[in-house]
Amino acid sequence: MLIKVSNLIFEYTNFRALNELSFSIPSGSITALVGPNGAGKTTLLRCLSALEQPLTGSINIDGIDVLEHPRLCHRKIGYLSDFFGLYDRLTIRQCLHFVARAQGIKTEDCKSAILRVSQQLNISDRLDKTPAELSRGLRQRVAIAQAIIHQPKVVLLDEPASGLDPEARHLLADLFLELQQQGMTLIVSSHILSELEAYSTDMLVLREGRIIEQVSIKEKSQQLKAFKLVLTHPVSELAAVLSTIDELSQLEINAEQAVFKLNGNKDTQNEVLKILLAHQLPVCEFSPIITNLQDAYLSTVKQ
Amino acid sequence: MNPEFQRHLYLEFSISRLIGMPVFLLVILSSSYLLDDLRFEKGVSYSALGLYTLIVLFWGAKQAANSIFDELQNNTWDIQKTSAISAWSLAWGKLLGSTLYNWYGGFFCLLVYTLATPEPEYIALNWVYFLGGGLLAQGFSLLVSLFSLRRRQSFNTGFSYLLVLVALMFIVPVMLNSHDIYQKTLVWYGESYNLAHFIGFSLIIACIWTITGIYRLLSEELSVRTLPWVWLSFIGFLIFYLTGFFIGDVEEPEFTLFMTSIMVCFGVCIIASYLLLFIDENNPMLPRKLWIYSQQAQWIRMFQEMPCWMVTVILVLPSTLFLTLTYPVEAIEEIYPYPLVIYLLMLRDIGVLLFFSYAVNPKRAMGLTLLYMICLYGLLPAIFLSTNAEIIAGFILPVFNENLLLAISISMLQTGVIGFLLFQRWQKRVMAISYN
Numbered sequence: 001m002l003i004k005v006s007n008l009i010f011e012y013t014n015f016r017a018l019n020e021l022s023f024s025i026p027s028g029s030i031t032a033l034v035g036p037n038g039a040g041k042t043t044l045l046r047c048l049s050a051l052e053q054p055l056t057g058s059i060n061i062d063g064i065d066v067l068e069h070p071r072l073c074h075r076k077i078g079y080l081s082d083f084f085g086l087y088d089r090l091t092i093r094q095c096l097h098f099v100a101r102a103q104g105i106k107t108e109d110c111k112s113a114i115l116r117v118s119q120q121l122n123i124s125d126r127l128d129k130t131p132a133e134l135s136r137g138l139r140q141r142v143a144i145a146q147a148i149i150h151q152p153k154v155v156l157l158d159e160p161a162s163g164l165d166p167e168a169r170h171l172l173a174d175l176f177l178e179l180q181q182q183g184m185t186l187i188v189s190s191h192i193l194s195e196l197e198a199y200s201t202d203m204l205v206l207r208e209g210r211i212i213e214q215v216s217i218k219e220k221s222q223q224l225k226a227f228k229l230v231l232t233h234p235v236s237e238l239a240a241v242l243s244t245i246d247e248l249s250q251l252e253i254n255a256e257q258a259v260f261k262l263n264g265n266k267d268t269q270n271e272v273l274k275i276l277l278a279h280q281l282p283v284c285e286f287s288p289i290i291t292n293l294q295d296a297y298l299s300t301v302k303q
Numbered sequence: 304m305n306p307e308f309q310r311h312l313y314l315e316f317s318i319s320r321l322i323g324m325p326v327f328l329l330v331i332l333s334s335s336y337l338l339d340d341l342r343f344e345k346g347v348s349y350s351a352l353g354l355y356t357l358i359v360l361f362w363g364a365k366q367a368a369n370s371i372f373d374e375l376q377n378n379t380w381d382i383q384k385t386s387a388i389s390a391w392s393l394a395w396g397k398l399l400g401s402t403l404y405n406w407y408g409g410f411f412c413l414l415v416y417t418l419a420t421p422e423p424e425y426i427a428l429n430w431v432y433f434l435g436g437g438l439l440a441q442g443f444s445l446l447v448s449l450f451s452l453r454r455r456q457s458f459n460t461g462f463s464y465l466l467v468l469v470a471l472m473f474i475v476p477v478m479l480n481s482h483d484i485y486q487k488t489l490v491w492y493g494e495s496y497n498l499a500h501f502i503g504f505s506l507i508i509a510c511i512w513t514i515t516g517i518y519r520l521l522s523e524e525l526s527v528r529t530l531p532w533v534w535l536s537f538i539g540f541l542i543f544y545l546t547g548f549f550i551g552d553v554e555e556p557e558f559t560l561f562m563t564s565i566m567v568c569f570g571v572c573i574i575a576s577y578l579l580l581f582i583d584e585n586n587p588m589l590p591r592k593l594w595i596y597s598q599q600a601q602w603i604r605m606f607q608e609m610p611c612w613m614v615t616v617i618l619v620l621p622s623t624l625f626l627t628l629t630y631p632v633e634a635i636e637e638i639y640p641y642p643l644v645i646y647l648l649m650l651r652d653i654g655v656l657l658f659f660s661y662a663v664n665p666k667r668a669m670g671l672t673l674l675y676m677i678c679l680y681g682l683l684p685a686i687f688l689s690t691n692a693e694i695i696a697g698f699i700l701p702v703f704n705e706n707l708l709l710a711i712s713i714s715m716l717q718t719g720v721i722g723f724l725l726f727q728r729w730q731k732r733v734m735a736i737s738y739n
Contacts, residue, residue: 013587013732049385050526055592056599070526071387079385085378087310094313101306102386146382 002027002185003048003154008057010043010209017043018054019209025187025202027153030180032196032217033189035206041189042082044206045156048187049079062153075104078147082158082189084140086131092118092142093127096149103150117145121175137168144172148179155179157188161195173198227269229276230285231256241279245272259289306388307396308403311370315404324408328354332415344421351416352433356474359409359437360467363402364444370401371448390522398517402441409437425477425485428503432477435506440470442513449520453584473506491547508544512537530603534611538575538618542568565622566630569642572619573649579612580653581669585660587732616653619646644701647714652676654721661728 001024010018017040025031033041046052048059050070059066066073087095093114100110118124121141131139140160148155161169169192176186176199187204190196196203197217205213231238234256242251242258247268252259262272273286332350339346374380383393399406413433417426444467476484477499487498519533546567550560589610596605606614626642655675659668679699687696688703697703697713704710 011588011591051381051384053526055595067526068528071389074385075387077385079381081378081381083378084381087379088377090310090313094310098306098310098313099382099386101304101309102383102388104387107304150387 001025002062003187004058004060005048006058006060008044008047008054008059010040010047010052010054015209017209018047021057021209021211023204023211023214025185025204027185028180028183029201030176030186030188030199031202031204032193032200033187033204033206034191034193034196038208039206040209041206042158045079045158045187045189048154049077049156050074051079075150076153078150078152078155080143080147080155080157080160082162084143086139086142086146088130088132091128091130092123092134095131095142096127096145099146100149105150113149117149120148120178121145122171136163137165140164140168140172144175148184151182151184153183153185155184155186157186159190160188161190161192169195170198225262226250226289227260227262228285228287228289229258229260229283232282232284235281237279238281241276241281245275247272262288305392305396305400307383307393308400311396311400311403315400320404321407324404325411328408328411328415343419345419348416348419348421351412351419355409355412355416355433355437356471358412359402359405359433360440360470363405363409363437363441364467366401366405367398367441367445368448370397370445371452375452384525390518390525390527393525394514394518394521398438398442398445398514402437405441406437409433425499428485428499429477431503432474432506435503435510436470436474438510439473439506439513440467442510442517443467443469446513446516446520447582449517449524450582452524453520454582473502473509476502492550505544508540512540528604528607530606531609531611531614534614535618538568538571538615541571541575545571562630565625569619569622569626572615572622573645576612576615576619576649577652579610579615580656581672583610583612585657585665585668587661587729590729591733612653616650640702641707641710644707644710644714647711647718648701651714651718651721654718654725658721658725658728661725661732663732 003025005024006022008018008021009016021040021044033044035041043052047054048061048066050059050066050073053067061073062076064073064076087098090098096114096117097110100113101107105113114127115124118127121144123138123141123145126134126138131142134142140163144157144160147157161172164172173195176188179186180199180201188196188200200217202214202216204211229242238256238258239251239253242248242253242260247263248260249263250261262269269286273283276283276286331354332347335347335350336343374383388396413430416433417423417430420426420429422429484502485497485499488495489498489501490496491501515533516537519529522529542564546560546564549563549567589608592608593605596602596608623642623646630642652672656668656672659665659671662668684696684700684703687693687699693703697709701710701713701717704713
């Protein structure tokens with residue numbers, strides 16, 4: 001595990017923002033950090049990046065105790081704040097050069113690092129402009145370039161897509177996947193669940209400072225592999241027929257319609273359909289119910 | 304090159320600014336030359352020093368403070384906090400980088416001063432004064448802005464100008480009359496020293512401590528856990544430095560040195576506690592953290608989190624008890640400055656400030672505390688004394704009581720009441736944390 005958090009407690013004057021959080025995040029994953037407003041997402045990211053000191057608990061990133069050695073850890077972390085700022089009086093090149101040097105990149109290597117990261121974020125043609133001259137989307141890209149210029153192992157992004165148009169969000173999703181392919185581990189906090197779905201491998205759901213679920217999104221979608229059966233008209237023996245099929249579970253029958261979980265592959269689906277037709281049920285629809293991250297999140301939060 | 308220093312180079316230096324500064328100085332100093340009947344001496348040298356004061360001390364102090372507040376205003380402070388740059392690099396990068404343009408202008412001023420001064424024999428040490436004075440003014444300003452940052456309060460740049468006055472105390476005597484300063488002597492630990500050399504040496508030491516203070520505050524800001532060794536060393540140095548002024552020709556030098564050191568320690572720690580308490584952050588979460596760490600026997604962690612004023616309050620206790628038991632207090636116009644009473648009154652004042660600081664809206668805590676102190680230390684005793692109600696005055700300000708036990712009892716009562724109220728408020732604010 002690349003990131004290990006144990007018994008993390010963070011308190012503000014009137015409330016406990018993080019309540020004994022413990023979790024691990026594997027290397028090379030993209031974890032969606034989701035939860036309602038005030039759940040503690042930003043506080044958690046700030047603790048992970050050693051910007052805030054928790055009351056108790058420990059954070060270990062790639063073998064480094066973050067709370068004991070924050071500056072060492074910063075060489076391995078890239079952090080993008082929700083309300084990020086840029087040095088508006090410097091050119092983008094100067095901004096990137098400053099951050100590269102501040103992250104310990106040698107002067108002679110800065111040029112290549114700036115070139116690499118600017119190409120990666122499609123800002124090569126704007127290096128001699130100042131951030132003040134750029135649109136919100138481009139400023140966001142510059143901020144991300146600053147966060148990853150030192151090729152950190154872990155990238156923490158707090159609401160990176162807020163304020164971006166759909167096209168910019170799509171580009172951002174591609175970028176995150178690219179960073180993942182390069183071996184980086186990302187934790188992305190966002191409210192836009194549809195966007196997170198495009199690139200996240202894991203989901204960490206926070207609510208009122210506690211983890212209410214941590215799950216691999218693939219697993220989650222497999223767990224929720226629900227099917228819908230619709231008949232042309234109600235059949236009284238529908239429940240009896242469905243109850244005889246072993247592969248089905250969690251049956252919900254409503255007149256001419258049934259929803260159930262089906263464990264198995266396409267062949268099993270085919271077998272089940274054959275059985276339904278063999279019982280001469282007037283099937284007009286038999287299809288998987290497509291669940292997305294939002295459904296999964298909402299069902300988790302409701303639980 | 305230090306990245307923070309280089310960033311300021313990008314910001315501060317452009318061709319137009321590089322040309323602009325010498326041209327501006329040339330115009331002003333030429334005017335001074337013309338007004339001084341075309342004499343290139345005292346008038347011009349004073350003008351150059353005046354310009355130096357404005358550019359390096361006043362403007363420089365503002366620039367140093369802004370090197371922190373611009374980061375906050377532009378939301379770029381997190382970039383620096385999550386970088387790998389060390390606190391030391393950041394400290395000198397900010398201090399020298401943000402003021403580099405001022406030093407550029409200051410250099411021209413000092414050059415003209417060197418050429419025009421009527422006292423060229425003192426020029427080398429005078430340069431130490433002026434450079435040290437500039438660095439001290441800017442360093443103070445940066446230091447106080449870092450304290451404001453801890454309190455998450457905006458920094459009044461006008462205040463940085465006030466800090467410049469401290470640095471000016473060192474250099475104004477030299478500016479006005481170098482000759483006199485160089486002829487005078489000063490007694491320190493019974494030895495005679497040249498006043499000018501002593502002030503120059505003290506200035507350099509002050510600069511070193513200021514920069515060390517900046518480094519430590521930046522370390523804390525960058526989440527680097529530190530024990531209060533530097534603060535304790537600074538207090539130790541202050542005691543050593545100030546004791547030297549009170550040691551003269553005495554019959555029992557060893558006893559006097561020890562006793563004087565204890566008395567200076569008492570005075571320094573009391574003043575330092577008040578000063579730090581007023582400028583440092585007073586978050587109600589802090590006692591809770593200390594309490595939890597002590598419960599978990601995490602003593603190092605507890606001392607890492609302990610604010611320096613609290614360390615000083617603990618430090619002053621042995622000297623307070625020692626002086627109370629050994630030092631015969633002499634009345635100063637009906638006032639009996641018993642050390643233990645002063646200590647208890649300090650605890651009471653700390654309690655009052657914390658009581659206001661732990662309120663839901665603590666913005667006016669400092670103002671309210673100062674108001675209360677003016678009333679309890681000045682207005683109310685003065686009113687009762689003027690109406691010959693000395694007993695009531697003695698209850699308000701216990702140092703008016705000749706009886707030590709009575710004075711201690713009243714102080715303890717006042718401290719106890721404030722302590723109780725403070726505890727109630729703290730419990731209400733912090734112990735009622737919602738655990739979801």
